Amino acid sequence: MGHDMEAHPESNFRVPAITSALEKLELTPKHRGSAIIELLNYKSATVDDIATVHSKSYVSGLEKVMDLASRDGLIFLEGDTCATSTVRSVLTFYNLQFAILSVLFISTLIDI
Secondary structure, eight states: OOOOOTTSTTOTTHHHHHHHHHHHTTOSHHHHGGGSOOOOSOOOOOHHHHHTTSOHHHHHHHHHHHHHHHHHSEEEEETTEEEETTTTHHHHHHHHHHHHHHHHHHHHHHTO
C-alpha cells in the first residue's frame, strides 16, 4: 500500500492489521464459507456522494488537496494531519464503508 504514514493512526499498517485480526477471529471466507459476504467491484465515491455528508466547500477543498498531494507527494494540512498522493483512496474507502454498513443494515432486517 502506498499510504505510508508510519505511526499515525491512518497508517498503511491498518489494513494488514484488520486482515490479521479477522483471520485470528476466523471471520474470513476460509473459516466461514458463504456466511461471509465478499464485496467485489465497488466503485469510488463521487463528489456528490461525499457532499451527502459534507458541505460543498469541504468537498471542493478535498479536491484541491488531492490535486496538490498528487503533484507534491506529501502536504501537511494541520498539525500531524497530512495528505499524500494516495489521498484519492479515501473515495474508494468511503464507498466501501457505505457498502459494508448497507449489508449489515439489510442483514439485520432480513435476518441472514
